Amino acid sequence: MFATYLRRELRRRSRQVVLIALGLALGVGLVITVTAASTGVKNAQAAVLHSLYGVGTDITVTQAPAAGTGGPGGFGFGLNRGTRTRPAPGTKFTSDRLNPGQLAPLADSAVTKIARLNGVAAATGSLTLTDVSISGTIPSFGGSAGASGGSASGGTPGSGGRGFITPNVFGVAGVNLTQGAIGPLSSGKITAGRTFTSADASANVAVVDANYAAQHKLKVGSTVAIGGSTGKSTSFTVIGLVSTASGSGSDVYIPLLRAQQLSGLTGKVNTIYVAAASATEIGGVSKQISTVLPKATVTTASSLAGQVTGSLASAASLANSLGRWLAIAVLVAAFALAVLLTISAVSRRVREFGTLKALGWRSRRVVGQVMGESLLVGLIGGIVGIGLGLVGASLVNAFTQPLTAAVGPTTGSATPGGSRVFGGAGQFGGSPGAGPGSAFRRLASSQTVTVHLTADVTATVIIAAVLLAILGGLIAGGFGSWRAARLRPAAALAKIA
Amino acid sequence: MYELTKVIKDYHRGREVVHALAGVDLDITDGEWLAIQGPTGHGKSTLLQMLGGLDRPTSGSVVLEGKDLAGLRESEITAIRANAIGFIFQTFNLIPTLSAQENVEAALVPLGVSTADRRAMAASALEGVGLGDRLRHLPSQLSGGQQQRVAIARALVKEPMVLLADEPTGNLDEETRDDLMALLEDLWRELRLTMVIVTHDSAVARRAQRIAVMRAGKLAIKQDTRPAPAA
Known part of the structure; x- marks a missing residue:
C-alpha cells in the first residue's frame, strides 16, 4: 500500500515532482561541478607545488646571503685576473663558473641538526647552483677591460663590447645520492637512461632535464660541460634524462660531492629539503628549524602555495568563492522550493490525511507516507543532479584553457624552485660582491608552470551529492510531515459539516 | 453502546466562543439506528x-463500550x-490516486492485515x-453513487x-x-450494526429507529420507533 500510494501520488502531481527534482538536481549538479572543479584546481596546485617543490618534501630551508656578499668572484676572463692589464685586442677568452646564486651556503652540519629535530622523518641537503659560461674575443676599443662585460646594474651583458661575448647560463643541482626520496630530483621522472646510484658519488655523471636536453640536443651518453670556481669546465657524461613539470627544477643534476668540489663549497649545501613525520608536524618542525637556524628562510608547501599566482590562482579563487557560493545559493533555493511545494502539497491533501486518520491511520504512518514521497523526489533529484554534475565537469574539462601558475615575485627571497634571481655572483665584468639581484636575472623573476585542470568527479563526491539530495528531501518532507502530523482529523474533515 | 453525559464543546473563533455542543446527554443502544437532524451550524457534525x-x-x-473517549x-x-468505527462522509472522501479496491484496503492497513487478505476482503x-x-476503477471513473458505495x-x-x-x-440524486439507503438498511440489519446518520433529508431520517434533533447545541429526541425492550 505504501509503495502504491507513494507512486500514484507522485504520478498525480508529476509537474510539481519534476519541478522539485529539477531544483534539487540543479543544486546537486552545481555542487558536483564546483567540487570537481575545486578538486581539479587543488590537484593542479598540488601538481604545481609538486613540480616546484619535490615529492615528499614538506619544508625547504635556505638562507639569503648577508648584505654586501655576492659569492665567489666575477669573471676575469681567465686573463691576468686581478690586474688592470688590458688583454690585447683579438685575444680569445673563455670562462665557465659555477656559482651558488643568491643562496648562502650552509654547513653540512645544518642538515644533521635538522634531521635530529623532533618530527623530522628525513632531511637532505643540495647545492642549487648556476653555471655561467662565457667565451669570446677581446675587441679593440677604448674601455677598460674590467668593464667590458657590461654594468653591474644588470645592463645588457657585453653592451660595451658590441656583443663579442657569448653567455650560456643553466641551473645545476648537486644531489645527495643517499636521500633520493626527497630533494631536487624527487619530483622528476626518468625518461631515458638511469638515475644516480651511490657508486656515482664521485663520478662525473649527470642527469639532465628532458626539456633542456631537447633544446641542447643532449642524450644519454652525451657530455655536458660544467664550470668550477676556477673558471675551468669539467665534462660530465649524461647518464639519464629526467622529466619535470615545465620550467621547474634545475637543468643539470650532478652528485652533491662533485658540485661541492667544483663550486669550491666543500662541506656546504644551500638548500635543505626536509620531510616531516606527518602533515600535522610540519608547523612544529618549521618552528624548530627557525630556532636552530635563525637566519634561514623556512618554506613550507602551504607558504609556497600562498605565493602561487597566475590563472591557476584565479581559477582557485573562482572555484572557491564564486562557485561555492553559487552552488550553496542554488542548493538553498532548491531546498526552499522543495519545502514550499511539499507544504503546499500537504495543505491540498488535508482532507485526504484527515480521512486516513479517521480510518485509524496513525500519525506516524501518514508522516512516513509524506517523508517517503519527499525522499523519493530527493533521490530522483540526486540522480539527475549526478548526471548534470558529470556534464558540468565534462564541460569544465572541455572548455578550460591550460592554467599557468607562478611563484613569486620573490626578489631577494630564497624560495627553492621559485623566483630564481641570479646576481651577486659572477656579474659580467662587475665587481664581485655587489649583492643579490644586481646584475643578471634569468629570463623572468618568477617561475611559471603550465597545468591542465581536470575536474574529476569522485565516488565520494557522488555519494555526498546523493546524501545532499536526500537531505533536501528530508528537509522538505520534514516540514510537510510536521504539518501533516499536527493535523487534527476533526479539523481536516470540518468542511464536510 | 454509547453513553454521552453533559457533553460540552466550545470553539474559539477569534475572541468569540462558539458553544457547538451545550450539554448533550444521549444513550445509544447496541444495534440501534439513530438519525440526527437539525439546521446547519447547530452541532450535528460536532456531535458525530x-x-x-x-x-x-x-x-x-463520551463513553463507548465502557471507555471514556x-x-x-x-x-x-x-x-x-x-x-x-466506520465513517461515511458526504463528499465520499476517497483517495483520488487509489483504485476502488485500494481505497477499501486502506481501512485494513492499520489493522495489520496481510496484503493478500486485504485484497480479498476489499x-x-x-x-x-x-x-x-x-x-x-479510480474514484474519478465512478459515479457519485458508486463512490459512496465504495x-x-x-x-x-x-x-x-x-x-x-x-x-x-447529500451529494446524490x-x-x-433511495438505492443507497436501501443498501445501508440491509447492511444494518445483516451486520447488526449500530448506525448514526446525520442528515438534512427527512426521507433518510424516517428510515431510522430514532430521530434526534440538534438545535443550538442541544439535543432533543423527536421520534422513537424502537421496539420495546423485552420484559
Missing part, C-alpha cells in the same frame, strides 16, 4: 465527531477508530455493495461495531439516494 473520537469534548464524557490517549482513540466488500466489476465498503470491510455517516446522501 465526538462519537467517532475525531475530537474531544471541552467537558463531559475523552480520557484516552490519542493512540488509543486511533486504535478504536481503526477497529470499531474485493468481497465491494461485491457486497454491487461494485464487484469496478475494483480497478465509501460504504471501506467503512464496513473491517466489520466495525458502529457506522457513523455524515450526510451520506433521489433515485441513487
